[in-house]
Amino acid sequence: MSVKGGQLRFLTNDEIYDIHMATMNILEHVGVKFQSQEALQILAEAGAYVDFKKEIARIPEHLVREAIKKAPCSTTLFGRDFKYKLKLEDKRVYFAILGWVPYVLDLETGMRRRGTLMDIDLFFRLGDYLENIHALDWAVSPKDVPESLVHAYGLLSGFKNTTKPLEGYIRGKKQAEDCIKMASVVAGSEEELMKKPLLYAIENPISPLQHSKDMIEGLIVYARHKQPLVIAPECQAGTTAPATLAGLLVQQNAEILSGIVLAELVSPGAPVLYGTVSTIADMRTGNIALGAVEAGLINVATAQLAQYYGIPSRGTGGTTDSKVPDIQAGIEKAITLLLASLAGINFIYSFAGTLESTLTMSYEQLVIDNELAGMVLRVLKGVKVDDETLAVDIIENVGPEGHYLTQKHTLENFKKEHYIPVIVNREKWEKWNMSGSKDLRDIARKEVLKILKEHKPTPLDPGIERELTKIVKEIEKRESQ
């Protein structure tokens, strides 16, 4: 199932080293703000220069080197049945949905509206079915659920509706512990969960150079429980990071490495991912521009840096600033996804189904993105050259004037070598015209309805479901007090 990227490199080894050295300088002399006395205490004890009042830790190079040494070069993320697994390592590439999106394009009206708990269920079911989407998340922030319960409802829906790996909520100690408790039930025990992680969690440093209180609390919980922890800043070149991409990479590197230092101090050997959500700011509006081609460049460089440190990576790709599944969405998604994938980013999040720099989710776009992901995975496989694929005997056999449609070689190889599209239309004008001149969004919508009607996810064990529901009820009670 997994395919390796890594064919693409923009930075030379010298340039990577320049970025590394500049980062060490920033970490040691400028430092990073940690909004947590507990985190500052841990860092101080390890040898960082800490100003507890200003909440700033200056981190010497040796702490970074030790952390990198402790961080595993490979981590496996499991689905609830432990059969579906993602090996986050080397240059393997996997694709994911995302969470927290406030808006949805309504499947009936096509208009933008707030997300609901029903959307969460449906996106999980759709994502469970789609072959090229490997990890899921609860897609939207539901307006019909209090913020204090989203993590519990979201995770319960995830465990019920998919066997693919899920995100754990990271904002706050309580919420993170709730998620660990629920995942432990599914895994069988906390020990089993630590051996076979079911959750990934994402800590987003606040650029420039800060780790927020709630995120640090969650980071500590997930690190202690050995669930893959992504440290992914969202630097915006020109506003929250230098306008130059190299400068952004230095600042981003300092933000990521400082998070990794904390995680490895809290829990040596904790699986971490070197991550990015960075891009440029649109200098006309100040808006974030996740569809910008520079996001693709930043992902390539981020992959190279992660590979330099020998740590798995998380990036963005297949993101867009368009508001609907249109040509702009197609251009921006294709370029950024291809760049991140070719560079060998292991875990490409913020991607499937997203529009408007991840402010809107679209069911149709998710199905379109599954197709895009399939195409990109085909690109990563490249051109295989061996005796079988060179096909000299077959060419000789067919000779001039013949054709290959009745060759056994064709029958045996076409599916291995060609990506067979699901929704992309390759008919000629007449047939296309006869079937209603549908554009891709129309076709995707039909496919969404078909999947939602037909696909039944593998049911969750009723005993486990009862147990999870009980935990959710307890959380409801606790939060209503």
Next chain:
Amino acid sequence: MIQEAILSFEKEKLAEVVKESLEKGYDPIEIINAITAALGEVGKRFEKGELFLVHLVTAGEAAKEAVSKFIEPLLKKEGAKREVIGRVVIGTVAGDIHDIGKNIVASMLFAAGFEVIDLGKDVSVEEFVNAVKKYNPDILGLSALLTTTLPVQKDVIEALKKHNLRSKVKVIIGGAPASAEWAKEIGADGYAEDATKAVEVAKKLLGDRN
């Protein structure tokens, strides 16, 4: 057995099964019926998207070979004939040696129960006219891939008119640059954008003719 052999998509397998069946004394007509039914199944699965062009053509070619090599000679000896739904003369027009599309269409038409006389590629206007005279087909199929050879389809139709043959045969055109619009413009009876559509159009034209 026949269905299984065809769905294995191995040419040799069907030939073997047909040979064996004939040796065992099975009625050749029944064997043909079984082959036709199996090809129908392949077509159905193709329409559903479960099978691909390579399956369609491989099955069609295997059937064609088994029928023409083993069954038709036997029928001829017995003074009988394979029952066909119509006769098609087909070819790629002069100046054009692209024939994969034409070959697929010929194979599909055969599989659908037509008798197919394939004139090959780079076929001159004259050869088409002579073939219509000689074989008296129900349908004449003209293929062209190049925009530069597309006009030859028109030349053939004009020549048929000149020889008072136009009303005797239905003309169907195909090829990447062709279109329904072009078919109308040159006075062809039908246009098909792909091989399965070609069978559909050919059957419809046959109905119009009868």
